[in-house]
Amino acid sequence: MPKLIIDDREIEVATGTKVIEAAAQLGISIPRFCYHPALGSVGACRVCAVKVLEGPAKGIQMSCMLEAVDGMQVSTADREAVEFRRYVIEWLMMNHPHDCPVCDEGGHCLLQDMTVSGGHGLRRFPGKKRTYPDQDLGPLVQHEMNRCIHCYRCARFYQQFCGYRDLGVLGIGNRTYFGRTAGGRLESPFSGNLSDICPTGVFTDKPSRFIGRRWDYQRTPTVCIHCSLGCHAVTSVRYRQVARQEARMSAAVNGWFLCDRGRYGFFYASRADRPRQAAIKGETAGMEEALAHARSRLEALAPAAVAVIGSPRSSTEVLALTERAARLRGWRGPAFFADVGAALKVKAAVSRLEAGLAVSLGEIDQADFILIVGADPINEAPMLALALRQAAQKGAGVWVVDPRPVSLPFEFAHIPTAPKALGAVLGRLLRKSIEPAGLDGPAARFHASLPGDPASGPELPARAAELLAASRRPIIVCGTGIVAAEWVELAADAALLLRAAQKKAGLFYVLAEANAFAAGLLTQLDSTTDRVLKAAAEGDIQALVLVENDPFATFPDRRLLEQALARIELLIVLDYLDTPASRRAHVFLPTQTLYESGGIFINQEGRVQYSAAAFAGGTPVRETGGRDHPPRVYGSGLPGAAPQPAGQLVARLAGEEIPIDIRAQREYFSEQASRLAGLPDTERLPPDGLRLALRNISAERFKSMLPPVPAAESDDIEIILTERTFGTEELSTYSACLETLEDETFAGVSRQDAEALGIRDGDRIAIRTENGAVELAARVCDNMAAGAMMIPRLRRLPWQTLGKSIRRRDIRKA
Amino acid sequence: MLPKEIKDRLEGEIKHVEHPRELAVDVMFAIQDHYGYLSDEALAEAASMLGMTPLELDELATFYTFTFREPVGKYVIHVCDSVVCWMNGYEPVRDYLCRKLGIALGETTPDGLFTLLPVCCIGYCDRSPAMLVNRRVHGELTPEKIDAIVEKCRHKAGKEVARY
Numbered sequence: 001m002p003k004l005i006i007d008d009r010e011i012e013v014a015t016g017t018k019v020i021e022a023a024a025q026l027g028i029s030i031p032r033f034c035y036h037p038a039l040g041s042v043g044a045c046r047v048c049a050v051k052v053l054e055g056p057a058k059g060i061q062m063s064c065m066l067e068a069v070d071g072m073q074v075s076t077a078d079r080e081a082v083e084f085r086r087y088v089i090e091w092l093m094m095n096h097p098h099d100c101p102v103c104d105e106g107g108h109c110l111l112q113d114m115t116v117s118g119g120h121g122l123r124r125f126p127g128k129k130r131t132y133p134d135q136d137l138g139p140l141v142q143h144e145m146n147r148c149i150h151c152y153r154c155a156r157f158y159q160q161f162c163g164y165r166d167l168g169v170l171g172i173g174n175r176t177y178f179g180r181t182a183g184g185r186l187e188s189p190f191s192g193n194l195s196d197i198c199p200t201g202v203f204t205d206k207p208s209r210f211i212g213r214r215w216d217y218q219r220t221p222t223v224c225i226h227c228s229l230g231c232h233a234v235t236s237v238r239y240r241q242v243a244r245q246e247a248r249m250s251a252a253v254n255g256w257f258l259c260d261r262g263r264y265g266f267f268y269a270s271r272a273d274r275p276r277q278a279a280i281k282g283e284t285a286g287m288e289e290a291l292a293h294a295r296s297r298l299e300a301l302a303p304a305a306v307a308v309i310g311s312p313r314s315s316t317e318v319l320a321l322t323e324r325a326a327r328l329r330g331w332r333g334p335a336f337f338a339d340v341g342a343a344l345k346v347k348a349a350v351s352r353l354e355a356g357l358a359v360s361l362g363e364i365d366q367a368d369f370i371l372i373v374g375a376d377p378i379n380e381a382p383m384l385a386l387a388l389r390q391a392a393q394k395g396a397g398v399w400v401v402d403p404r405p406v407s408l409p410f411e412f413a414h415i416p417t418a419p420k421a422l423g424a425v426l427g428r429l430l431r432k433s434i435e436p437a438g439l440d441g442p443a444a445r446f447h448a449s450l451p452g453d454p455a456s457g458p459e460l461p462a463r464a465a466e467l468l469a470a471s472r473r474p475i476i477v478c479g480t481g482i483v484a485a486e487w488v489e490l491a492a493d494a495a496l497l498l499r500a501a502q503k504k505a506g507l508f509y510v511l512a513e514a515n516a517f518a519a520g521l522l523t524q525l526d527s528t529t530d531r532v533l534k535a536a537a538e539g540d541i542q543a544l545v546l547v548e549n550d551p552f553a554t555f556p557d558r559r560l561l562e563q564a565l566a567r568i569e570l571l572i573v574l575d576y577l578d579t580p581a582s583r584r585a586h587v588f589l590p591t592q593t594l595y596e597s598g599g600i601f602i603n604q605e606g607r608v609q610y611s612a613a614a615f616a617g618g619t620p621v622r623e624t625g626g627r628d629h630p631p632r633v634y635g636s637g638l639p640g641a642a643p644q645p646a647g648q649l650v651a652r653l654a655g656e657e658i659p660i661d662i663r664a665q666r667e668y669f670s671e672q673a674s675r676l677a678g679l680p681d682t683e684r685l686p687p688d689g690l691r692l693a694l695r696n697i698s699a700e701r702f703k704s705m706l707p708p709v710p711a712a713e714s715d716d717i718e719i720i721l722t723e724r725t726f727g728t729e730e731l732s733t734y735s736a737c738l739e740t741l742e743d744e745t746f747a748g749v750s751r752q753d754a755e756a757l758g759i760r761d762g763d764r765i766a767i768r769t770e771n772g773a774v775e776l777a778a779r780v781c782d783n784m785a786a787g788a789m790m791i792p793r794l795r796r797l798p799w800q801t802l803g804k805s806i807r808r809r810d811i812r813k814a
Numbered sequence: 815m816l817p818k819e820i821k822d823r824l825e826g827e828i829k830h831v832e833h834p835r836e837l838a839v840d841v842m843f844a845i846q847d848h849y850g851y852l853s854d855e856a857l858a859e860a861a862s863m864l865g866m867t868p869l870e871l872d873e874l875a876t877f878y879t880f881t882f883r884e885p886v887g888k889y890v891i892h893v894c895d896s897v898v899c900w901m902n903g904y905e906p907v908r909d910y911l912c913r914k915l916g917i918a919l920g921e922t923t924p925d926g927l928f929t930l931l932p933v934c935c936i937g938y939c940d941r942s943p944a945m946l947v948n949r950r951v952h953g954e955l956t957p958e959k960i961d962a963i964v965e966k967c968r969h970k971a972g973k974e975v976a977r978y
Contacts, residue, residue, distance in 0.1 A: 165867040170876040173934075181872040182854065 004072035019063040033151040035064040051078035089118035105201030107213040138185025163409030164188035208244035223611035224262035225514035230603030241620035252688040259382035265732035303330035311549035312513035315599025321647030325654035336519035344485040346520035352492035359506030365390035369471035375479030403785035432465035443500035446702035489704035536564035543570035550579035558800035591646035609689035610682040748790030764814040771801040851882040887929035896935035
């Protein structure tokens with residue numbers, strides 16, 4: 001560990017640390033443009049110059065390129081170094097348009113900071129400034145090339161870090177241009193990060209353009225809830241409008257970046273059509289009046305005739321209080337998952353994540369072999385794809401076993417495998433790559449139970465087994481969307497077996513929604529949405545309470561839903577969204593979003609994270625004032641601030657009076673799930689959250705059974721409902737700026753099935769179902785398993801009418 | 815669409831190398847020799863042959879001096895503006911060319927004969943100021959010499975027109 005002196009202060013740093021980072025550890029911020037911790041050093045901008053007084057190369061050196069070595073003495077304040085940096089700033093500013101007053105970056109602009117701190121104030125160059133045309137880069141990123149200082153951060157991030165190939169560096173010398181060959185929307189689902197990493201205003205956040213300066217915003221550390229990863233963000237609110245989100249650095253989770261779904265998924269919170277008033281039969285009512293009405297109607301019913309449905313998009317507080325309310329009153333539920341299969345999968349993942357096995361998103365790039373079973377990272381959890389790419393860049397082999405045409409922004413191997421055969425493929429791979437010698441007890445018995453006969457089904461190429469055998473830090477990534485609960489268990493045993501074979505193996509589950517982990521902890525397997533709706537359709541349930549759940553968007557059987565809603569007497573909806581369900585409610589109670597109430601979310605690796613309240617709620621001033629000055633009316637209280645935390649409302653529905661302080665509600669956690677007991681107060685949660693003390697229950701280990709791949713019992717085509725990066729995650733579908741990024745509706749068909757059915761790519765096909773015909777464009781895929789049809793859960797596609805499988809004769813060209 | 819003959823030849827060459835993108839410059843020149851410049855359509859087609867995205871090929875095309883992304887005149891004049899030429903009279907040479915051709919740097923004469931572009935160092939410093947006409951070098955330039963070169967080009971082009 002080298003010890004060096006920077007500005008007369010000594011510091012010891014890890015071998016390989018660059019001087020710029022060593023200085024940062026001392027709290028000395030050396031100017032930088034091209035250097036970024038995530039992108040590394042290139043030494044292009046020359047603004048991080050320091051003077052080396054003692055060391056291998058004395059004199060002016062670039063601190064981002066210079067490795068700290070023992071005995072080095074560095075000065076950042078030396079006159080020569082200061083002067084050098086001043087000249088660099090001056091020539092970087094030569095062509096800059098000085099348009100800070102109309103530039104959105106102004107106020108948090110690195111170029112402004114460096115110019116001021118570099119002491120450059122007077123322009124000496126009298127020549128013409130070079131100018132560029134700008135491009136329309138789509139709905140998320142605003143382009144203004146004249147402000148560019150050519151640091152190359154954008155192109156390095158876009159191409160090298162993310163692996164997308166439609167934005168780069170054009171031209172040469174003074175004509176160097178950062179953009180695309182022609183204008184058009186950026187293809188990368190990580191493009192919003194350009195606004196964060198650009199040190200000046202070339203790439204700025206388009207949806208929040210001209211809304212405010214950094215100091216105008218209420219800025220709050222929050223957690224993203226648009227998939228199960230729980231990435232860290234900073235939310236900016238101005239005049240009661242949630243305006244902008246940026247990435248918040250978290251070494252354990254998302255690193256420096258965010259995906260575009262997470263960054264721009266917040267618009268539901270400030271939409272003009274957000275319901276902010278309670279309503280009885282569609283008529284606006286006071287909150288207390290509506291609550292009393294709902295309560296009296298519920299009390300008139302037998303408790304068993306009332307059912308509660310919640311959802312994994314709610315905070316842990318809401319889930320826990322919903323569960324408590326149902327239990328206290330003897331109501332049925334709460335159901336958090338659509339069916340037993342979905343609940344089982346999440347329960348399996350929750351119970352099988354062991355302390356030694358679970359890896360965080362931030363640890364993925366350390367893997368040297370990654371096997372992905374039944375997960376589609378770029379669509380289900382985009383930031384996982386970015387983490388996988390970093391591992392692949394460092395040489396890890398990435399193998400995907402999935403029926404869908406998975407695409408990732410790096411080179412990987414994909415074995416299209418039918419959902420039923422996923423486990424067998426994994427089993428065979430383990431059997432082949434792990435030597436039974438050296439295993440003992442349950443691990444040896446588990447190994448022996450794995451299928452070994454290569455003729456008995458699909459298999460990964462021999463190369464995969466070789467690489468896994470040679471790997472030291474393999475990771476199994478297992479989805480829970482299209483896989484069966486058995487495979488979720490098998491993935492855990494696979495990781496355990498690799499551990500038993502002396503590998504530092506890790507396990508990473510992808511769950512379906514932001515708080516699925518907490519919902520999995522709290523759910524009962526006998527109450528799922530389908531059971532509740534069936535009982536309602538049969539007349540056993542008279543009242544439904546929907547807590548932050550829109551079954552029209554999430555439940556896969558529309559017919560059952562309609563039957564149930566037609567039969568019940570009372571529908572109470574608690575939500576912050578304007579949904580089909582809330583419009584049909586007999587009693588509607590508006591709830592607060594995460595930005596108003598704050599709340600705990602538990603991500604897919606069991607990390608408990610608190611997202612703080614970003615503001616007190618209320619209708620944005622933009623609306624109360626009709627885009628002008630707000631009305632000059634005096635009064636106490638905020639307009640549009642009727643919504644309350646859903647947990648509080650559901651508790652009051654059940655007849656409890658709940659303390660307003662949400663922190664006190666945490667006492668209820670331990671009642672519901674012992675693993676939630678003893679969570680510290682939110683103030684004491686570390687910045688990177690706290691991973692739940694995961695149990696190590698040896699009794700559950702190596703119990704997964706590998707059922708033989710069933711011979712196709714029918715010739716039907718299985719429907720695989722699948723996520724897309726944009727357009728399927730419920731909350732982000734309320735963001736207008738993401739609408740144009742949604743996929744066209746389509747049905748994915750394998751080449752083999754397409755040929756048998758006489759369908760060509762792009763053909764319109766008609767699918768006959770019990771609920772009528774559905775017409776769609778066919779997308780014929782070469783890298784897709786036969787016997788399945790991929791249907792994205794897009795709003796514009798009636799996927800809830802398709803059922804679980806389709807007979808071949810019901811598919812024909814339209 | 816590229817003529818089949820050219821496309822077949824290029825695809826044959828691409829097949830023989832390990833990394834197709836190493837032939838990027840050759841492919842761009844082959845297309846440019848045929849069309850005179852690289853249109854957006856040609857760029858996209860070439861990129862797909864090379865397994866690159868149009869942007870990736872465009873990064874190369876716009877980097878190099880001798881690949882053109884816009885139509886150019888029959889004679890492309892690259893006048894050198896590097897340090898030695900500048901010391902030895904680049905500016906009057908450039909101004910004389912602009913006056914004589916009636917165009918500014920980066921422009922093409924209305925008759926489509928000449929395009930005038932700056933270039934930074936062509937390695938002819940010992941006989942500076944210098945310029946290239948369709949990649950043929952001319953050094954120790956004077957107004958008289960430039961007149962002769964330009965007239966020769968005009969004469970040659972005129973003869974070709976007469977022939978057709």
